Amino acid sequence: MVFQIDFKAGKPVYLQLVDQVRYAAASGMLRAGEPLPAIRSLAEELRVNRNTVAKAYDELESQGVIENFPGKGCFLKDNKTPFTKQVRQKLLIKEVDEAVVTAHHLQVDRDAFLDLVDERLDFFDRKISASEKSK
Amino acid sequence: MVFQIDFKAGKPVYLQLVDQVRYAAASGMLRAGEPLPAIRSLAEELRVNRNTVAKAYDELESQGVIENFPGKGCFLKDNKTPFTKQVRQKLLIKEVDEAVVTAHHLQVDRDAFLDLVDERLDFFDRKISASEKSK
DNA sequence: ATAACTGTCCTAGTGTGCTAGGACACAGAG
DNA sequence: CTCTGTGTCCTAGCACACTAGGACAGTTAT
Numbered sequence: 346m347v348f349q350i351d352f353k354a355g356k357p358v359y360l361q362l363v364d365q366v367r368y369a370a371a372s373g374m375l376r377a378g379e380p381l382p383a384i385r386s387l388a389e390e391l392r393v394n395r396n397t398v399a400k401a402y403d404e405l406e407s408q409g410v411i412e413n414f415p416g417k418g419c420f421l422k423d424n425k426t427p428f429t430k431q432v433r434q435k436l437l438i439k440e441v442d443e444a445v446v447t448a449h450h451l452q453v454d455r456d457a458f459l460d461l462v463d464e465r466l467d468f469f470d471r472k473i474s475a476s477e478k479s480k
Numbered sequence: 481m482v483f484q485i486d487f488k489a490g491k492p493v494y495l496q497l498v499d500q501v502r503y504a505a506a507s508g509m510l511r512a513g514e515p516l517p518a519i520r521s522l523a524e525e526l527r528v529n530r531n532t533v534a535k536a537y538d539e540l541e542s543q544g545v546i547e548n549f550p551g552k553g554c555f556l557k558d559n560k561t562p563f564t565k566q567v568r569q570k571l572l573i574k575e576v577d578e579a580v581v582t583a584h585h586l587q588v589d590r591d592a593f594l595d596l597v598d599e600r601l602d603f604f605d606r607k608i609s610a611s612e613k614s615k
Numbered sequence: 616a617t618a619a620c621t622g623t624c625c626t627a628g629t630g631t632g633c634t635a636g637g638a639c640a641c642a643g644a645g
Numbered sequence: 646c647t648c649t650g651t652g653t654c655c656t657a658g659c660a661c662a663c664t665a666g667g668a669c670a671g672t673t674a675t
Contacts (some may be wrong), residue, residue: 357663368577371584384622394665398621410585415622416671426587433586434596439523440582441600442503444575449506450545451568452561455601461569462597466590492633519652530636534652549651551641 346374346382350391358393362401367410370421370470371475377423381411384419483511485526493528495500497536501581505556507535507604508611512558516546 348365350358369375381387384402386422402419405411409426413419426433448458483500485493501565516522519537523530537554540546544561548554554575561568 359663367581367585371581383620385620394663395622396666397664400663402622408585413622414672416620416673418561418621420545426585428586433588437579437583437588437593437596438600440575441597444572444579445597445600445604446502446506448572448576449604450502450543450561451563453568453572453573455605458572458601459538459597462576462580462594465573465580466593469580469584472489494633518650522651529633530652531636532634535633537652548652549642551643551650553651 348387348391350393358391359397359401359404362398363404363408365406366401366405370410373473375421376476379422381419381421447458483522483526485528493526494532494536494539498539498543499531501536501540503541505545508608510556511611512556514556516554516556 348362350361352358354361366381375381380389380427381402384398385395388398391398400459402411402413406413406419409428410422411419412422445458453461458466481504483497485496487493489496501510501516510516516537517525519533520530520548523533524537526533537546541548544563545557546554547557563571580593588596
């Protein structure tokens, strides 16, 4: 489990962590039930205050991605979505629309966009398969 | 041209404006060469300081979406992308990946995700067609 | 019981992003 | 030229997000 923080990125450190954990979970590097690095050790490794990591983990818990147990540790949740199908659709539409609007401004046509989406889905599928193999 | 600001949203006002202009441009409500509302009049309409609107327009110009002329006004650009194909791909991948990762955490499978993308592309296409007709 | 872990709460400093008002510079109509 | 419109620069205040250190509470093994 190796995370990389860019202190010159402008983006808050704790949000960089949130993205990377989400990414790791979606690409199979982290599996359901597995423990995340302890807050203090990860903070020391990244040269960051404990509370910065704690804030990231807190945000991830409120997103339903992980579960935190005082005294035990933080673990990736298996059942990741406490939302109804309708709410999930709405959340996804927001992000999909952003990508669609950006594609329009970048003058990427419909077919090229769909190809890219396919490619990225394949990319994540392959990553998951690779992780399964090395189990 | 009607914009809606949510002051309780937490998201900065000027970024809400940026999103809405991008959305309006991508859905055909704004066409290339058309003028945007004047900074002062839009600011008054939205009950916001002029500089807040100015900051939004400034951001949109640096994104290559509009062009601002001191003394004349702000206009939607026609040739919207000063980026190479490679850079455009990279920018798009970032947004597509975010949507893909979110879909994974929301337990939306590949087919449902592709259906949603198709649906949203259709949605924008229909909006553009409707705008063309009312020309 | 003690020690060494775990995550959490409280408080505070510090920077900076956001918003705001005044003054300036350019364009066009009268 | 003048007047009114346009966008822009400068400065400042103000809030809040981000980060940070100390103290606390739960867990587990020795």
